[in-house]
Amino acid sequence: MNTPDFKGTHLWDRLCWAKERLDPVQSDYRVVYEDSVDECAKILVADPNWMACALQGGILPPVWVYHELAKDEASEGFKRHTRGYLLHETEPVEAMTEEEAIEYLILKDCPRHVWENYNEGNRPKMIICTKKQLPQTREWRNAWKISEELNIAA
């Protein structure tokens, strides 16, 4: 199925178009990251409808748009977004592979201080794994940490 030319179409309308036409894609990938040494490891999972949009292409805005909006929201005195048009009027990104989509999602939804230097320091702060590599029960969930014994290639 071809994606219509969505540049200039409200992102919400694009998501509704995708919801009606694209089959959800359950990704097997999980992103495990530690935001703070005092907290347990977090596990990010891609939304299946979002993943369908990423694989289809021509729907989602480039990730830098989200970074611009985050900058606006972090500015002093923020009341509301005035550059929301970036979501709708920027040329949508082309179709991604599942791996590229996960990378996009890390840049979008994980804290910057995690992905900017995830593999520096004494232990890794973030890893991408598959669902079956995670504990299969949630016992002691609030104590989960990334193993220090992991050997991660940069």
Place this chain on the structure above:
Amino acid sequence: MAGKIIADTIETGAGADISTSFVVNGSLKAWVNLDGTGTIAVLDSLNIASVTDDGSGAYINAFTNSFNNVNYGWNMSTMNNASSNKAFIAGLRVSTTPTASQLQTSIHQNETGSADRDFVCTSAFGDLA
């Protein structure tokens, strides 16, 4: 898009008028139903990019189309436990505030603290960016 209808009001068969702005402003802008047990998984959703498992009964819902501001409305619900007859309380996570792009939620069971549930439903209303 293939076509466009421009209308200021919608009229019902009974002759009642309603402004289309009521429909646009009152519609749900994001929702998600997830399985919070085991390795969490999104069952279905709209306008959600990812969900993060942030510990027992705690989730971060990230929107694809951010809200216009941080004062949007939200609600959350989950399945009760008939066998234990204990209530679950679902809502905004303690010590967090919504951002335009993310909403942190959590589930607590009375007496025992945070809890994972099979069906965790979150929705949000408001103006989009």
